[in-house]
Amino acid sequence: MDFTISDDQATLAQGVRDYLAGVHGPEVLRELDAEESRRSDAVWQGLVEMGLSGLLVPEAQGGLGLSLLDGVGIAIELGRAGVAEPIADTALVAAPLLVAAGGQDALLERIATGSAKIALQHPVNPWTADLDTASHVLSADSDALLLAERSGTARLLDSVDPLRRLFVPASAGGAAIGTSGALLDHAALIAAAQQIGIAEAMLAQATDYAKTRTQFGQPIGSFQAVKHHLASAAVKIAFARPVVQRAAVSLGEGAAHAAVHASHAKLAASDAAWATAETATQVHGAMGYTYEVDLHFWMKRAWALASAWGDRAFHLARIDAAVIGGTLPIGPGHSFA
Amino acid sequence: MDLAYTPEQQAFRAEVRAWMEANVPREPLLTLECEQGYRQHVEWERKLASGNWGMVTWSEAYGGRGLDLIQWLIFEEEYYRAGAPLRANQNGIFLLGPTIMEFGTDEQKARFLTPMARGEVIWAQAWSEPNAGSDMAAITSKAIRDGDHYVITGQKTWSSRASFADWGFGLFRTDPDSKRHKGLSFILFDLNAPGVTRRPIRQLHGDPGFAELFFDEVRVPVANRIAGEGEGWNVAMATAGFERGLMLRSPARFQAAAARLVSLFRAHEAKASPAAREQVMQAWMDAQAYAYNTYAVASQIMAGGHIGAEASLNKIFWSELDRAMHRTAMQLLGAAAELRHLNDGGLNGWLEGYIFSLSGPIYAGSNEIQRNIIAERLLGLPR
Numbered sequence: 001m002d003f004t005i006s007d008d009q010a011t012l013a014q015g016v017r018d019y020l021a022g023v024h025g026p027e028v029l030r031e032l033d034a035e036e037s038r039r040s041d042a043v044w045q046g047l048v049e050m051g052l053s054g055l056l057v058p059e060a061q062g063g064l065g066l067s068l069l070d071g072v073g074i075a076i077e078l079g080r081a082g083v084a085e086p087i088a089d090t091a092l093v094a095a096p097l098l099v100a101a102g103g104q105d106a107l108l109e110r111i112a113t114g115s116a117k118i119a120l121q122h123p124v125n126p127w128t129a130d131l132d133t134a135s136h137v138l139s140a141d142s143d144a145l146l147l148a149e150r151s152g153t154a155r156l157l158d159s160v161d162p163l164r165r166l167f168v169p170a171s172a173g174g175a176a177i178g179t180s181g182a183l184l185d186h187a188a189l190i191a192a193a194q195q196i197g198i199a200e201a202m203l204a205q206a207t208d209y210a211k212t213r214t215q216f217g218q219p220i221g222s223f224q225a226v227k228h229h230l231a232s233a234a235v236k237i238a239f240a241r242p243v244v245q246r247a248a249v250s251l252g253e254g255a256a257h258a259a260v261h262a263s264h265a266k267l268a269a270s271d272a273a274w275a276t277a278e279t280a281t282q283v284h285g286a287m288g289y290t291y292e293v294d295l296h297f298w299m300k301r302a303w304a305l306a307s308a309w310g311d312r313a314f315h316l317a318r319i320d321a322a323v324i325g326g327t328l329p330i331g332p333g334h335s336f337a
Numbered sequence: 338m339d340l341a342y343t344p345e346q347q348a349f350r351a352e353v354r355a356w357m358e359a360n361v362p363r364e365p366l367l368t369l370e371c372e373q374g375y376r377q378h379v380e381w382e383r384k385l386a387s388g389n390w391g392m393v394t395w396s397e398a399y400g401g402r403g404l405d406l407i408q409w410l411i412f413e414e415e416y417y418r419a420g421a422p423l424r425a426n427q428n429g430i431f432l433l434g435p436t437i438m439e440f441g442t443d444e445q446k447a448r449f450l451t452p453m454a455r456g457e458v459i460w461a462q463a464w465s466e467p468n469a470g471s472d473m474a475a476i477t478s479k480a481i482r483d484g485d486h487y488v489i490t491g492q493k494t495w496s497s498r499a500s501f502a503d504w505g506f507g508l509f510r511t512d513p514d515s516k517r518h519k520g521l522s523f524i525l526f527d528l529n530a531p532g533v534t535r536r537p538i539r540q541l542h543g544d545p546g547f548a549e550l551f552f553d554e555v556r557v558p559v560a561n562r563i564a565g566e567g568e569g570w571n572v573a574m575a576t577a578g579f580e581r582g583l584m585l586r587s588p589a590r591f592q593a594a595a596a597r598l599v600s601l602f603r604a605h606e607a608k609a610s611p612a613a614r615e616q617v618m619q620a621w622m623d624a625q626a627y628a629y630n631t632y633a634v635a636s637q638i639m640a641g642g643h644i645g646a647e648a649s650l651n652k653i654f655w656s657e658l659d660r661a662m663h664r665t666a667m668q669l670l671g672a673a674a675e676l677r678h679l680n681d682g683g684l685n686g687w688l689e690g691y692i693f694s695l696s697g698p699i700y701a702g703s704n705e706i707q708r709n710i711i712a713e714r715l716l717g718l719p720r
Contacts, residue, residue: 001340001341001346001632001636002636003633003636004633004636203716221718222719224709227708228705228712230712230716230718231709235711238647238654239627239630239654242626242630242633243622243629245633264625268626320614323599323621324614324617330621331418331593331596332415332416332590332593332596333350335628336341
């Protein structure tokens with residue numbers, strides 16, 4: 001029993017965090033917001049050169065062969081930096097599923113080199129992100145996981161998240177390569193991990209603002225009302241992070257109740273991110289209601305990810321069946337059931 | 338990260354489970370807050386000690402087993418799984434014990450720790466004064482040096498367990514000219530010493546769980562001072578850290594309450610509101626989150642880390658979780674919630690628990706103080 005991330009995991013995440021802080025600051029988000037495509041080959045290539053596209057691809061296919069828990073550490077950093085490129089879907093969700101399916105070595109090699117982008121489609125999501133630039137579509141029907149090359153065009157929707165590219169999907173079809181269950185759980189986990197990073201970024205922005213904005217002759221962060229808002233957000237985030245880590249281990253091992261843990265992670269992280277978004281807006285005062293302050297990029301991503309890959313009702317229903325329905329052992333001694 | 342128990346940890350769990358099944362009283366004890374219930378709980382402390390379970394993380398030299406924090410968590414899980422009674426000596430074993438371990442002399446460790454682990458001496462805390470609550474540095478009770486003794490004069494209040502306990506610990510002003518955090522010393526005293534008067538205070542539930550203490554020239558040996566004269570504030574802050582941090586409220590306590598809440602919901606499902614259903618699920622999720630976080634902190638400490646201001650995150654989370662769970666239970670009970678004894682004659686434990694849960698966000702440093710600590714020390718906001 002050891003509930004710590006390793007030094008290697010911490011070092012990797014810190015490296016990605018430092019890299020993204022250097023090349024993917026808020027000014028980049030603003031530049032992308034002014035681009036028709038909302039995407040940047042330079043940003044994508046940078047992520048590939050950092051090794052992120054091959055993070056979970058086996059070494060034999062040119063990747064780093066790391067674990068889902070490593071992937072969660074990186075997803076947190078992608079959320080913190082507000083990255084909108086389809087790197088999380090391709091490298092952290094699709095790649096491990098293709099590894100598990102087997103027989104996909106050629107595609108995994110392309111993922112590692114950054115030449116393949118995988119769009120994810122699932123009945124739980126009415127829309128599909130980044131369908132226009134995807135090379136492949138990984139989708140699920142009621143029981144099978146399907147892989148197809150992307151073909152045709154789709155209608156672009158108008159998300160409140162300025163960097164989110166959502167499309168009305170047609171049936172992707174393709175060959176069955178496995179069972180469908182893991183797609184939703186993996187994608188929910190990676191969305192949850194991004195929510196942790198998004199929440200921490202918003203808390204940091206609001207805290208910085210509270211230290212510098214003065215009223216009544218002093219920083220507003222010296223007032224207890226402001227302090228207590230921010231402290232409450234810190235509590236929510238602190239107790240969501242280990243839930244996400246626990247779900248990563250559970251899904252990585254294919255544990256019996258991994259789906260329940262994924263739902264718990266999605267709910268805890270999304271609740272923390274949504275609450276922190278409201279807090280951060282409030283602390284920014286009228287500035288928080290503008291498009292001029294960076295905060296809105298993260299806040300809108302938090303709203304979007306909260307309902308993608310299973311909304312609150314969907315995940316609560318799975319908790320309900322397990323906890324109230326009695327399929328999950330609960331109580332002291334069942335911390336890791 | 339490895340979230341599986343080792344065979345040794347599983348064997349330890351089985352050992353604790355077997356002992357608890359054989360020894361936990363079948364009938365619930367009376368409340369710890371009345372004299373007869375207190376005596377029953379002290380008897381249970383001694384029963385625990387007879388199995389060498391008084392404080393498993395302490396070294397064998399002081400009546401413990403020298404176990405690590407993961408084993409302590411396993412012990413606590415089995416303790417609450419068995420429905421074992423509350424710990425009459427929690428002020429001693431969870432607060433004073435670690436303080437003596439860190440700051441005490443070898444003589445003090447030998448004199449105080451073993452009787453504490455064995456349940457032979459039950460401890461009360463004596464922090465607050467009528468004019469020093471959240472602002473603890475406003476303490477005015479004095480301990481004036483007279484040869485090998487201090488002479489204590491003053492008043493303490495909200496002293497948990499002090500109605501019935503044997504000994505107390507607290508902060509006293511040993512430099513009468515000092516102000517605020519300076520000139521305070523951490524002193525242990527016999528509650529039965531001449532000059533100590535206890536006035537039990539009825540708590541919200543009607544029983545005298547805490548007391549006021551009046552000191553009228555009480556003579557206490559200088560050898561009962563922990564750490565140096567005037568160093569009391571730093572010692573007390575460390576003790577408060579133990580209180581808010583890892584040990585005082587183990588996750589098993591809340592996992593047990595959440596599981597009972599799920600059972601209560603099932604029994605009342607037909608008339609329960611949709612909101613109650615969601616609150617029950619939230620209770621289970623939050624109790625689990627608290628458990629994961631505690632395992633994470635325990636693992637970090639075992640790897641050489643330490644818990645500082647992060648303890649304030651814990652204290653807010655468990656105290657607000659406990660209140661929310663019991664509020665949900667009260668709402669599920671409906672008209673029966675107000676009955677102190679239910680129709681079957683048994684004590685309405687949810688009502689008792691709800692009343693107790695209201696103290697959680699207040700004691701051990703109010704949650705407002707905890708939020709200040711988080712804002713100032715973790716987020717770096719200005720004082």
